[in-house]
């Protein structure tokens with residue numbers, strides 16, 4: 629869920645993870661789960677190629693959850709679309725599942741041909757004050773518009789299989805991204821990238837990596853999703869889900885900063901978040917991943933619901 633803006637801030641997932649590990653190691657009141665995370669993370673610091681997978685953990689979780697809520701029709705169609713999946717170099721990827729292809733959009737962004745898609749990963753919605761559509765989504769280059777556009781491509785049987793394959797990969801990725809509150813908001817700080825954090829990279833990286841890691845080590849993902857939750861979460865639209873994510877940025881991501889926050893003010897120096905911040909944030913981050921998973925399934929079931937049209 630990396631979010632880079634205009635190439636001003638670039639970091640690898642391994643860097644983000646190393647930062648997250650340093651952050652979690654801060655303080656003496658470290659929880660058992662956090663200690664475990666430090667162990668995992670420290671091993672990874674010397675093995676950046678392996679650690680890239682950790683930076684993608686959130687997207688993998690979303691894809692895995694969605695898979696459990698797919699219709700049989702959608703499952704069959706997805707299997708066909710991923711049967712000849714290609715990686716960013718154009719070689720067969722061998723990726724067969726939503727969890728595996730969920731990071732393709734981030735990989736594509738790092739290629740010369742994919743640089744123009746960097747703004748597709750977020751909506752630039754200011755925390756304070758009204759924003760013009762041109763600011764939130766300049767020329768349609770933002771997550772919500774691109775998500776809607778790719779849903780239409782996926783559902784369009786006159787499109788080529790390759791176009792629909794790439795649309796599917798964009799959808800899997802962007803549904804995840806819009807559930808990260810800092811992909812749905814901005815406080816004059818490039819989605820939290822300018823808010824430096826003691827022992828970590830920055831606030832955005834903490835939300836991309838550390839809170840997810842903390843949530844999984846605390847086994848928060850093991851909590852079952854009830855049928856009522858599925859029904860409630862699957863209601864709404866891309867726009868209401870984006871608004872919900874945006875509210876979390878205000879009520880949680882920024883509201884819980886020990887330094888407090890003000891409109892369009894970037895704190896001086898590095899913010900010392902402390903472990904309490906992780907404890908408050910992780911349950912919400914995990915629930916956002918769960919919501920993203922069941923909502924992704926709804927969108928894919930709708931887009932691929934071709935029953936009765938002679939395709940299957």
Ligand SMILES: [Zn+2]
Pocket residue numbers: 629630733734749801805
């Ligand atoms: Zn992204």
